[in-house]
Amino acid sequence: MQDPFEKFSDWYAKANDSEDLADAVALATSDSRGYPSVRMVLLKGHGPDGFTFYTNMESRKGQEILGNMRAALCFHWKSLTRQVRIEGPLQQVSDEEADAYYDSRARDSRIGAWASKQSRPMEGRFEFEAAIAKYAAKYAVGHIPRPPYWTGFRLCPEAIEFWEERKFRLHDRTRYRREGAGDWVVEKLYP
Incomplete structure (x- = not known):
């Protein structure tokens, strides 16, 4: 079976060829009461170390993250009829990494x-x-x-699920789940 990060990279490359905003991803967090909230963010990096996005830590999203360093991401690429769900803990990127990305942004941003x-x-x-x-x-x-309150976070996946549409709602679902020392267990799921 293909490594989940390689599979994501393949799907992401195809999405970049067919979608206007292939890097747009729904980020789900929850507050201290467990109430969920979700919003779109932009993926700014991905690889075996995780999936990176940036935010204002004083925002609702930032406060929820700081209160519960776990989140979920959901990519939906309509043109490909594909979806990728990712769940796991978050870690803050280094100041050097945040500075480098911030400096790459447009002046107005x-x-x-x-x-x-x-x-x-x-x-x-x-x-x-x-x-x-x-x-x-x-x-x-x-x-x-x-700004001192502006930084990035990396979601370190414990689970990555790939969903692909099939005729008659007989979709294909494959979940990669980390076990033990980081080995991936691969499971086919009913649609």
Whole structure:
């Protein structure tokens, strides 16, 4: 059986050829009461060490992650009629890794990371636009440092499930589940 990371890479490459946002993935977290929430994020890296995305730690998502370092991801590539579900613990990326990715972002996105009080109420759009103008002026010249509350997380999979549509709802489902020292148990699942 194919390694799950190789299989994901194959499917992801095909999705990049046929989807506008192949890197868009639903991220599910839960709060301290166990109430779930889900939102779309963008995948910024993947490999045997896990699946990486970035966020504002002061956002609802960031606070839920810091309170429960477990999450789930769900990719859905409609054009391919495929889905990949991934579950496991999260680990924060290093400051060096977060800095490198932050520095690769468009200037306006870096300014936006400073200006947005993500997930918190605002009185109106003008309040946000004023903050954008403030940080655009502050960082008009030179390097824009990464805000201390902005970082990345890597989901380290304990389970990866591949789903592919088949006729008459006789879909193909394969789950890879880690056991013991990291060996993968492969299971075919009923659709």
